[in-house]
């Protein structure tokens with residue numbers, strides 16, 4: 001049996017009911033961590049996490065509600081005395097060019113993606129400061145590294161997460177706390193399908209797929225693999241980074257010459 005490389009660690013994961021957050025919770029539990037999940041919604045498959053980590057707990061909360069997050073953090077510390085890993089995967093999406101985007105939609109996306117990341121880090125950092133160790137893993141996006149058509153509030157929120165993460169790495173590094181941002185390409189999760197599903201989007205989905213130089217979309221487990229690395233001691237000297245886990249999406253433009261060169 002493989003070594004459980006996160007044995008003895010406590011991981012706090014937001015957005016843990018679905019997609020990338022759930023994949024991280026599952027991977028961390030399989031690697032021996034106690035996992036505390038949070039989400040707006042109940043996690044239908046949380047029993048799968050508890051199979052590997054019987055002490056795993058789940059809190060239904062809104063990451064925009066600082067009091068609720070602080071309470072979940074306090075309960076976690078009461079039960080387990082520490083938090084070693086934080087993953088902020090709670091997120092939402094909206095699109096549209098600036099002149100059409102309702103102001104409420106701008107605010108909603110900024111609140112969940114950027115302010116929610118800030119509030120969760122704010123609740124967990126005092127615990128990590130006290131223990132003088134910790135790994136914070138935020139979820140940015142390739143759309144936080146470069147622009148995309150109609151991205152507006154989503155791209156702005158993810159660009160904010162990228163820089164917030166660098167600043168956390170700068171401010172808390174001397175206390176043994178690392179902070180890194182994973183910037184996924186397009187990953188097949190409920191969020192992706194809610195945004196990009198639908199027959200009318202089929203040709204756009206195909207163009208999006210083609211921008212990934214591996215020629216396919218990603219799976220949540222492939223992001224969880226990167227999160228596991230950043231959470232583990234193998235990443236002990238890695239901090240302040242934005243790690244694109246994107247199948248080559250951000251390497252450059254794809255025009256299709258690979259087929260011409262016999263490389264498809």
Ligand SMILES: NC(=O)c1ccc[n+]([C@@H]2O[C@H](COP(=O)([O-])OP(=O)(O)OC[C@H]3O[C@@H](n4cnc5c(N)ncnc54)[C@H](O)[C@@H]3O)[C@@H](O)[C@H]2O)c1
Nearest residue numbers: 015018019020039040062063090091141184186187189191
């Ligand atoms: N799927 C992709 O292609 C992709 C690409 C780049 C970045 N991301 C980012 O990865 C993160 C996870 O996305 P996903 O694709 O797994 O989506 P998902 O919808 O499958 O999971 C997101 C989870 O966050 C929860 N959530 C939303 N608002 C919340 C709130 N206010 N408080 C608590 N929980 C809340 C949702 O209930 C959901 O369970 C997001 O930040 C997303 O922007 C996703």
